[in-house]
Amino acid sequence: MSGKTYALMLIGIILGGCVGYATSLVYIPEAVDSYFPTNYRARFDGLTQMYQDLSGMYDATVSEIEGLGVEIEGLHASIEALQGQYDDLDEAHTDLEGDNTALQEAYSALTDEHEARGETLNETQESYDALLMQYMIVTGTAPFTPQTPPEGTIRKDFTWAYGGETWAITLYIPEHLYDYYSDRTRVPTADYSVYVTHPLDDEYISTIIGEFDDIATAEGYDDVQVVELVVAFVQSLPYTSDDVTTGFDEYARYPLETLVDGGGDCEDTSILTSALLDGMGYGTVLVNLPEHVGVGVDVDHYGTYWLYEDVKYYYVETTGEGWEIGALPEAHQGHSATVDPIIPVPIITHDWTGSTLSHRLTLVADIQNVGTGEAKDFKLFVAYEGDEGDIWNAVESTFFDLAVGEEIIINLVANEPRGVHTRIVVRVIDAWGDVMDESASTWFDTS
Numbered sequence: 001m002s003g004k005t006y007a008l009m010l011i012g013i014i015l016g017g018c019v020g021y022a023t024s025l026v027y028i029p030e031a032v033d034s035y036f037p038t039n040y041r042a043r044f045d046g047l048t049q050m051y052q053d054l055s056g057m058y059d060a061t062v063s064e065i066e067g068l069g070v071e072i073e074g075l076h077a078s079i080e081a082l083q084g085q086y087d088d089l090d091e092a093h094t095d096l097e098g099d100n101t102a103l104q105e106a107y108s109a110l111t112d113e114h115e116a117r118g119e120t121l122n123e124t125q126e127s128y129d130a131l132l133m134q135y136m137i138v139t140g141t142a143p144f145t146p147q148t149p150p151e152g153t154i155r156k157d158f159t160w161a162y163g164g165e166t167w168a169i170t171l172y173i174p175e176h177l178y179d180y181y182s183d184r185t186r187v188p189t190a191d192y193s194v195y196v197t198h199p200l201d202d203e204y205i206s207t208i209i210g211e212f213d214d215i216a217t218a219e220g221y222d223d224v225q226v227v228e229l230v231v232a233f234v235q236s237l238p239y240t241s242d243d244v245t246t247g248f249d250e251y252a253r254y255p256l257e258t259l260v261d262g263g264g265d266c267e268d269t270s271i272l273t274s275a276l277l278d279g280m281g282y283g284t285v286l287v288n289l290p291e292h293v294g295v296g297v298d299v300d301h302y303g304t305y306w307l308y309e310d311v312k313y314y315y316v317e318t319t320g321e322g323w324e325i326g327a328l329p330e331a332h333q334g335h336s337a338t339v340d341p342i343i344p345v346p347i348i349t350h351d352w353t354g355s356t357l358s359h360r361l362t363l364v365a366d367i368q369n370v371g372t373g374e375a376k377d378f379k380l381f382v383a384y385e386g387d388e389g390d391i392w393n394a395v396e397s398t399f400f401d402l403a404v405g406e407e408i409i410i411n412l413v414a415n416e417p418r419g420v421h422t423r424i425v426v427r428v429i430d431a432w433g434d435v436m437d438e439s440a441s442t443w444f445d446t447s
């Protein structure tokens with residue numbers, strides 16, 4: 001387009017604007033008001049106001065919904081957090097349940113172990129007590145910390161049957177005690193009570209008695225049953241005659257010898273039985289039959305008994321098994337017997353030498369008490385004896401006492417009778433004149 005055209009168009013626009021302005025001056029609002037009916041105007045305004053109000057409500061509702069959405073999100077987050085917490089707690093609970101089960105198992109395992117250890121402790125304590133007792137017997141003293149089993153003991157295991165059951169005891173016999181008794185010269189007497197009343201083994205015998213007491217207490221035995229238990233124990237020991245085991249006959253054994261040697265013959269097992277029964281407090285005697293020895297015990301029973309100082313002592317056979325209290329083997333029936341109580345008695349031995357000068361005998365006697373009781377008011381008696389039983393020129397010493405194990409040397413001078421067939425007799429007599437020991441020379445003739 002040319003510049004002329006542009007100019008024409010510009011002029012046209014300006015003219016057009018002027019026409020528009022003039023028109024606007026004609027159509028003023030008052031003109032509109034006057035043009036539209038009044039009620040339309042009010043309704044329009046009302047609708048406009050309603051619209052505005054609804055818009056405001058809408059906006060408020062929208063913002064409220066937005067707020068609730070935020071709130072819901074917050075609640076969701078809380079729920080998730082709670083769920084997480086719940087899951088954690090659930091897991092922890094499961095873990096704790098597992099822990100609880102494991103702890104209960106561990107607790108019952110510990111309880112079992114505790115009980116087992118308690119039993120072991122009791123057994124150990126019993127063993128310790130037994131060893132301690134042995135140790136004290138061996139050494140005579142209580143150790144501060146005994147840690148090793150006692151040396152110098154001889155272990156002996158015994159089993160026997162009584163009352164339908166089998167019983168077992170283990171003894172630790174002090175070696176020095178056994179050696180003491182086995183080295184001891186046999187006491188020259190038929191009164192075997194001195195083998196029971198010898199005091200050195202009393203303490204050890206009481207520990208053996210403790211073993212029987214334990215059984216008797218546990219089983220609730222009465223007196224007869226206790227005696228039967230002890231007798232069954234001794235009867236179970238093997239019978240060994242003297243000549244086989246010791247090389248000579250009538251070798252009486254002290255109780256510990258019979259236990260260590262594992263048996264003996266009648267006087268040995270009777271000595272052991274009466275040592276146990278006497279130690280337990282039962283009235284006990286030794287029954288000395290021809291060629292046999294048994295025991296008598298003061299219990300309420302029936303059968304064969306010996307009366308001693310108005311007390312009935314029922315016979316107990318100690319050799320062989322199965323003999324009941326009061327049962328006397330047929331081989332020994334109808335014989336008389338001597339009864340030796342279990343009380344300490346002196347047993348006297350003596351030696352003497354004599355020389356004669358001018359029909360005067362000088363005699364030197366060595367007298368010893370090898371028994372278990374003191375000799376009181378004993379005398380030495382010396383005389384010449386004729387072959388008709390006559391006693392010539394007797395002399396006596398003054399009274400003397402001899403403690404257990406003690407010995408005394410006594411000199412006596414006696415006149416020798418002239419022109420007789422004679423022998424010298426030497427006696428140790430007690431206060432009642434009973435002969436406690438006696439010896440004689442060979443027969444000879446005097447000038």
Ligand SMILES: [Ca+2]
Nearest residue numbers: 196197198202
């Ligand atoms: Ca004794």
Ligand SMILES: [Ca+2]
Nearest residue numbers: 242251252268
């Ligand atoms: Ca014997």
